Amino acid sequence: MKRFGLAFLIGLAAGFASGLVGVGGGIVMVPLLLALLGTSQHEAHATSLAAIVLIAGVGAAAFGSAGEVELEAAVPLAVGALVGAPVGARVMAGSDEARLKAAFGVITILVGLVMVLT
Numbered sequence: 001m002k003r004f005g006l007a008f009l010i011g012l013a014a015g016f017a018s019g020l021v022g023v024g025g026g027i028v029m030v031p032l033l034l035a036l037l038g039t040s041q042h043e044a045h046a047t048s049l050a051a052i053v054l055i056a057g058v059g060a061a062a063f064g065s066a067g068e069v070e071l072e073a074a075v076p077l078a079v080g081a082l083v084g085a086p087v088g089a090r091v092m093a094g095s096d097e098a099r100l101k102a103a104f105g106v107i108t109i110l111v112g113l114v115m116v117l118t
Contacts, residue, residue, distance in 0.1 A: 010036060025056075
């Protein structure tokens, strides 16, 4: 039951972050799954991807009903992501834990810098 409660709290934090600033899957869930649930890096990434499907759907519905979704951008973004996600998943599956953790950290820092500087 403790694991369920921790997973619920991680989901709560990820959902809040997703609704607030459009992130939550990787940025919030992956580090918390590692730190609090003791998952492997691979499990954390895969679990985050599975959960984000529902999180994204709820968030898109909420923002869509408010007229905030730009469909001309959302459709090609989705198509590109549908092509890129299986490729990324295969690369992730073939990467060792240390390399995957380093790549996650570097990408997170780079995205953070872009957000601060733009």
